[in-house]
Amino acid sequence: MKKLNSYENLKKLVGSHYMQAKTAHFFNQKIGWVSSGAPVEVLRPFDIVTVYPENHASICGAAKQGSELCEAAEAEGFSRDLCSYFRCDRGSTLLGTSPIGGLPRPDFLYGCNNICGTILKWYEIASRHFDVPFLFVDTPFVHTTMTDHAVEYVAAQLEEIVPYLESLTGREFDEQKFTETLELSKTCVELWKKTLQFGAHKPSPLTCFDAFTQMAAIVSLRGTQEAVTHYKTLNEELESRIQKGIAAVDNEKIRLLWDNIPVWYAMRGLSELFENHQACLVADTYTNAWASAALDTGNPMESLARNYLEIYLNISMDLMLERIIALIHQFDVDGMVMHSNRSCKPYSLGQYDLARCIKEETGIPVVIIEADMVDSRTYAEEQARTRIEAFLESLG
Amino acid sequence: MKAALTTLDLQKYLDQKKKTMRIFAHFCSFTPEEVLHAAGILPVRIFGSNIIEKASAHLQSYCCSYAKRVLEAGLTNPFDGSVFVHSCDTMQRLSDIWGYSIDDGFHETLVLPVAVDKGIEYLTKELNRFTRGLEVYAGEISDTALKESISVYNDNRNLLQELYEKRKGGHILAVVVDKVMKASMSMLKQEHTVLLEEFLEEVELGEYSRPRLILSGSVVEDPSILEIIEEYGLICYDDLCTGSRYLSLAEEQSLRGIARRYQGMWCPCRTASAPRGQYLVEKAGEYDADGVILLLHKFCEPHLFEAVSIRNSLKEHGYPCLQLELEDQTSPEQVRTRIQAFCEMLEG
């Protein structure tokens, strides 16, 4: 795998982000634990330090500490069939360890069920453990179309959070700062969208494995200047790769679309496997989930509500299928790899029917591999490898 | 016992009803059955069978058996329509999958709020959207018809509450309670009410003995587990979707009334004002129970998440708790051993 120079940049960025979180209390800043699908823009004007337990769990997974941390949660009595991000986070809380030494203690939790119902249960447990409030924004699922009453409901909840944050931080809500945050968030999302669109170039200058790493900033630092600066640099690098004719995978022959959360502990092995077959995963449904935002600074709460309601895991399979087919055409892929992820039911249940529809509607083949995002104990590497190789052989 | 309700062949009853009424499948205690009733539709709660063949082509191995069972039922014998509500992640996706693989005349998902308390306004509007959508299929649903249906449901649920009151004084076999509850969830309400009245008059209470158990969980699809448990102890109260979770009444006879009714129903898929364990401790006191059995579906996230804190609070208050995590194919001998050992422990 050809490493992007921006990889080092990102490492620094993420490192200093967690460092800032660790020292936040020393500087009298408040810390919020935030779910990946929560409208973080509302917190930014209060100068709150945000950390993302999901991102933290993915770091544990990539460092191959996932199983060990999961075991600690299991020893407390949590079922092995529960989400491994949760088990990993819970284990890290119990043991006080992780590759970054555990997350700092939160002052409050902020989460949305737009990525899963799991967030509700997970954060309830954390809220009881730390004895801190849980700000829950209920985001009704978009079954066929987004309803006006759902938008009103979400916008009203966002309005209600503001006074709480004012009393927590002792600061007044700064409208000016809020507008700036929304602008930064919008710019950041646009830059990220551009990053991913480089994958449409033939040969592609990046693979989804690059995107999985680079997404850390769009998830955890959305609405900040640092994230905007980072993605500008990244896009320049990708632009220059194209100009110099540098491909992420030499002699790119097969172009693929990835579905679902990465198999964090197996990233290297999988990326080499595809590379050896001159196959490039040029796009994925996961990182694209952060690539749409039509934020309207004139009507901020309502536009946040709309944006966060229609994120990828909060929409029906019909709407998912539309987006997948759009990606297939936009990136001109030859096949699709679905990760059937034991830990993520909203992402994985339905894949069998989606795979069938994709084959019928676009004619491209789909392979499904079963794994888990951070719990390597349920992953049968050899079986997955054989399945992928056979799939690539059939395409090649 | 001779009451007609205890000997009723539900399948035969439904086969008969099918000739005169449209039957809709539903899957959750939060289904607005009253609205369907007002539209002249018979809502039938589906439990499926344990032979899974067709559903495996649509659902992964790590999906709970309830979703598999009901999908299998739909794929085998389609209904006139189906109504899902947003309960857990699995049931939400199952609604999508159902739409892709089963061609029924009406398929809708009521997108329930997760935070029912603060979502009453939203929920009332969502119920209204659902009702107007159903009207396109079934014709006008007047306010009068809706009011009447809500009364019919309240009457029935009042009687079901009476049944649960009786359980405090003496024993009623859990399989019998299960049968009464499931019949209520599947029969035309007013017809069930007639049988239920007769049942309540005739029911003879069994001996009050120990150990007394509370059974807590979601859906009990197959009542044979109840029989195994009652070989060793008595189930004096349940905290199940196929039991007490169905009992609460609608105080206003309107869509808002239906919405408010959901506020009083506890479910791990909703936000709760207090931890679940507290509720069970209260009920254990009220029903003079010796211990609690948590009957959970393997892969059922909402319930499995809560199990740890429930067990801890029960323990704190001196109530032993046995967690049974079942998948359809779990060896019954292992399950029996746990139940027997648990009751041996309670007997001391």
Add this chain to the structure above:
Amino acid sequence: MWCGIDIGAATAKLVLLENTVVAGIIIPSGFDTVKTAEELVEHGLEKAGILRKDIQCIVATGYGRRMVPMADRTVTEITCHARGAHYLDNEVRTIIDIGGQDSKGISLDATGKVTDFVMNDKCAAGTGRFLEVMARALEVELGELGTLSLKCEEKVAISSTCTVFAESEVISYKNQGKKKEDIIAGVHEAIASRIYAMVHQIPIQEKIMVTGGVALNRGMVRALERKMEKEVEIPGDPQIVGALGAALLGRESQSIKKGSFS
């Protein structure tokens, strides 16, 4: 004389008790449980030199307890293990029983009463069955595992918890030329962590006694001790603790019938 019969998934055990243990017998569980039980009793009578009528009460326990026709009563192996272990050492507060098909953790109080227990789910990981599968994959005798693993130099990490996946992992290590001793140590470690995660749900209080056939495997016991950071006790004959408890329960309360609800 009192008799306890423990029909497990892999082996069937019998204990005859007077003032002390008169006979202890272990035979493989046959396909036909009734026959196995009859065979056990026959062996027992022969060994003790007594007649059937000398036995006052038979208590059956274990997976096949309900299939023992001559039993006066059935009691689960959880209650029986607690009773048996308490008889052997009244300071035991935690029992870890690793059987052929089940493994369990049992908490008991100073009087030998069960206060809490956990059992593995239907999955075979963390049971004797897991060891059997791995022994076969490595082409070694089940009884050799313990001694071999103690010669381990560099333990191999087995990451899969599923028996089927773990077997293929073991085979691939074998093909990579890893030493048998090192792989076996890894297998023990995997089981130990599985059992630890389960038993941790009840309080692990000392003294801890390990029972069941797997307790004979020294390597396995060491791995478990390392994982728990606590020492454990192995009774002289760890396989018959359940049958012993059954016989004891028979002696204590012949009058109690088969269970008040059946």
